[in-house]
Amino acid sequence: MGEGRMTVSPIGSGRPKIDPELAGFGTVVKRFREAADIKQGELAELANVARSYISHVECGRTKCRRDFAERLDATLNAEGQIVEAWDDLLEKIKHVRYPTHFVAFPKAEGSADQLRVYETHLVYGLFQTEAYARVLLVDDDAVATRMRRQGLLSRKPRPLISVVLEESILYRQVGSKEVMRDQLEYLVELSLREGIFLQVAMTAHYRGARASFTIATQADRSEIAYVVKATGGEVTRDPSELTRMSAVMHLLNTKALNTEDSRAYIRKVVEERWS
Template sequence: MSKVQPTTESLHFGAIVNEHRELAKMTRAQLASKFPVSPSYIGRTIKGTTRCSYENAEKLDELLNACGHITDAWKKLNSGFPAYYQDFQAKEATASLLRTYSLLLVDGLFQTKEYAFELLRDDKAVANRLKRQEVLQRIPTPMFCLVLDEGVLYRRIGSKETMREQLQHLVEVSQRDGVFVQIAPFAYHRGARSSFSIATQGDDSSTVYIEKTTNGETTTLPAQIGESVRVFARLQSQSLSPNATRDLLRKAIEEKWT
């Protein structure tokens, strides 16, 4: 395999492999002889500078008695999502209730392909984002509560056509059972400093994802969950109703994007 620049994700995978290698009391040369691959390949895998195939990840998991830890790490490495988001994405996929506040952009679960491409400029990244949206079709269907800052309606992403189709998509998806889309009018909303999402499971446990300038943070700390829930409740109480939101979306389409 060719040498590549290490990423946070590949370094994490390499650390998992190395941890189990050390637990197995096996040198890199001893481990390599079991494949066979070269000791340098094992070294590059540990350093995150080569891309391990799934077949090799399975073999490593078996040889090191890792009980699925290595193959699970490989799946995360190749999920297409950054390391700081992967834990939340897993919770999002199984949640019974999803609450999201979007300050600057339409949330990824509700983006059209064209809108997403303007943001990501990468076909694979767009495909991964659209795959996330499969949660919208899941049975049983989770409840979705989306609050958008009013500025999102007027912040141009791509062409007028892209914006028109995106807002029309929001109108359509907001009419599905269990999907509630609301607009938070231009105003100061206490505590709403950035976009965030709350994924709540069937057992009422929650995970929060908070966007930051260059990355994001996933947390299960009770204090942060509690504050996020309170901020979201205030946002909902100060936002337009779903029906009034659809009216404003249609107005923005007609007056701004047509």
């Protein structure tokens, strides 16, 4: 149909590669299509394209033109939100203030259907209260950016999120005692939500667990990871590194307190240290 250019995977992969940035836009299209109770084939007829093209747009396998986004927006009565998402696909990364080493990761995070996280020093960014984040970040724009990232916690469906926090994070004071109390109470609240699994790793040696990392798994099971380094961090798709991180995450999930005991432990720290 000539509506866009297919994103092709490396030779030998056997199927088109899903681009996490495009998948973020596709998620918006799919949400409005399902809200309108329209199947992909029906939307394809209304938009005068092949059903497979709608599928590729929703999965992040191709980037449509802006005029096609406008047609989808009108067809699905999205009131400009699909067009806004398309514009965001091209422009947002230029305006949202992420550290240079982090800039490639938020799109993958936003389009992931599973996030696996290990944190050694601070509360996971998506789980931070605004007050906690304000102590860590340099200005209001950076705080606003972090709060926008947290929008995926309210997304339906949201990704499956598994987070392991080292015990020391619960005791490391960031801001006032009130900030810490509210932050830990928020962790308890989050841990009660369906699809969020929060565990506390007690102070110990865990083989291979040397630095914080986040693994974002996409709908096509491809993965990208953000790894904290001494100089800030880096984004990687290297299969061997992802395999090692997955093994470490499995070990941590096995050795850390289970989710129920982790909640009880967090409550205990709130009572004994931050009340």
